[in-house]
Amino acid sequence: MGLPNASGDLSTEVEVDAFRRLFPLRFFEKHLLESIRPDARPLGRARDTTIALGAVASANGSALAKIGSTTMLAAIKMEVMAPSMETPDEGCIAIDFHMPPICSPIVRPGRPAEAAPVVAKQLSDTILSSGMINLKELSLVSGKAAWMAYLDIYCLDADGALFDAALLAAVAAFSHLEIPVVSLNDDGKIVLSEEQGLSEREPVNKEKRKVNLGSIPFSLTCILHKNYILTDPTAEEESIMETSVTVVLDSSSQLVSLYKPGGAVLAYTSAIQDCIALTRQRVKELQKILEEAISGMEVD
C-alpha cells in the first residue's frame, strides 16, 4: 500500500484510514522508512508554536501557548501572605496543572487524567529547580509579608507533548507578570493601591514591576522507536510508540531535567546526545518566539 495521496478517490481514502486504525504501528513505520511523519513533518522538526501574552485580562500575568494543536492557558494571580518562619525573606510559588474534560476524550469528570498530577509535579520541580524566579524578589516586608504567586495551567487541547506546552505557557506567563502596587495601611496590613496618584499612604513598591527572570528553561519531548528519534510527538504517536524522553535545558545550556520514564526502547549514549542536540536547537527557536511575543506586547 503506498503513501496516502490527496488526489486519491474515496475508496483509497477509506482504506488508508482503516489501515491507520487497524495497524497503527505499521502505518507509522511505512512513513518512518521515508524519514517523514503522517503530518508531513521531518523527524526532527517540532510543530508550529505560538505564544499569546495577556490572554486572561483579570490575572496579573497570563499566556496562551500552542504547540501544533496542544493548547495551554497559564494564569498567575498574586496574593499577599505571611512568609514561613524558616524563610522570612522569600515569597512562594504554587503551581497547579489541570486537565479539564474539554481537552481530550479520555478525560471525563469522574475519571481524571493520569497524566495531570505527573505533569503538575514535573512542572513544579522544573520551575523551582531551574532558578528562573528568585524567591527573594517576591518578598515585601521581611518576616511580615511576601507575595504568593498562584500559577494555574489549564490544558485546553491535549494533542501530545503536554509538558513542553505547559512549561512554555508557564514561562510566558511569568515573563508577562506584573507585580501590583501595594501599600501599608494604618493597621499594618498590606492593601492594594487602586489609584497611584491619589493614595496618601506611602506605597511599599513604587510601580508595577516585572519579575526578573533568571535562566529560562525550555523543553523538548522526543519519542524513541527502534533507531528513529521523533521530536514533538502528537497524541497518536505517543500512544503507539511509548518510549519518550523529555530534555529540559535552560538558556545557559545547563541540563535542568532529563526525564525518561521507562519504555521498551533503551536509551544509549548516542541517542541521549542526539536528543540533547535537538533540544538545543529547539531552545533557540523558542527563545526567539518568546522574545517576539514580549516585544509585540510592549509595542501595544
Added chain:
Amino acid sequence: MEVDREDGRSQNQLRPLACSRSILHRAHGSASWSQGDTKVLAAVYGPRAGTKKNENPEKACIEVIWKPKTGQIGKLEKEYEMILKRTLQSICILTVNPNTTTSVMIQVVNDDGALLPSAINAACMALVDAGIPMRHLAVAICCCVARSGLVILDPTKLEEQKMKAFAYLVFPNLVHSVLPEGSPSVQGEPIENGIITSVTHGTMSVDDYFYCLERGRAASTKLSDFLRRNLQQQPTNSSKAG
C-alpha cells in the same frame, strides 16, 4: 578531590544492601529491599483476569500502588506510580498473559534517600518471587552531583537535599553479562549500557549528566551481582504462583 561524607563512605561506595523475598504469605510475590536506612516493601498480586478500561486488552497490564510512610497520597506518589509502572512494563514480557492485570504494591517503610531506586529494586525482586515472566531484570541507582562537579553514589536524604542535583537511573541487567562469550552490542555499546529510566532533579551541566551515567553503570554491575547471588540462594516457592 575527596568529598567528606557524613557516614565515612567513599565517593563510589554504596550503603549496605539487604534483600529478603517471600516475606508476606498472602501475596503471590513479595520482597523487602533496604539500602542503608531506606527500606521499601513490595508485594505482587497477579496475574488477575481483566484489564482496566483505558488499557490495551491484547497485553498484560501492570498496576502500581504506592503507599507513603506518612501523609496522604499526593502528586509525588502518583508520579512515582507512573514511573514505576512504565519501568516495569518495559522489563516484563507483556504478551505472555494478555488481558490480565498484575498489581504491584509498594509500601515505604523508611525514607533516607534514594527512595525511588530502592522501590524499583524491591518491585523487581517481588516480580521474580511471584514468577511473572520478565525479559531481564532492572537495577536502579541514585547518583548525586555536588557543586564541585564530583559525582557521589547512593546519597542519604541529607546529602540529596544539600547537593546541586541528583539523578535516579535504571539499567537493564541481562543474563549475557554473566556468560563468558560477552554481551551482544547495539551500535557499538553493550546492551547493559542503555538506560531504561532516568529522572533528574536540580540543574547540572550536560557533562555532569554523562559522568553520572558512567558512574551509575559501573555501580550497577555491583548491584547486579548482589541481585543474582540473592536470587540464587533462595529458591522461589513455586506452589504460590497464580
